[in-house]
Amino acid sequence: MTDFRADMMSFKDDMTDFKTDMMSFKKGTEGRLDRIEMKLEVMDDKLSEAFEAIEAHAEINERQHKEIMDELKGELNIVQLAVKRTAK
Helix, strand or coil, X not given: CHHXXXXXXXXXXXXXXXXXXXXXXXXXXXXXXXXXXHHHHHHHHHHHHHHHHHHHHHHHHHHHHHHHHHHHHHHHHHHHHHHHHHHC
């Protein structure tokens, strides 16, 4: 019976140590998860800013393209008119 009691006390001590180890691990893991979450938030903010800049550049490019095409159409009309006049 004494051996059984000693084994149980040893087991209890092992489990207490195990619990302490797991609590330390949990605290370390929570700290790492918090840092990961903060980094993800920063990355999300930077990506949002980058996509906003890309969208703004796309809008500017589209507007400039339209302006250039309108100018070219006007010049083409002038050339067509000049060709028609000289062809008469």
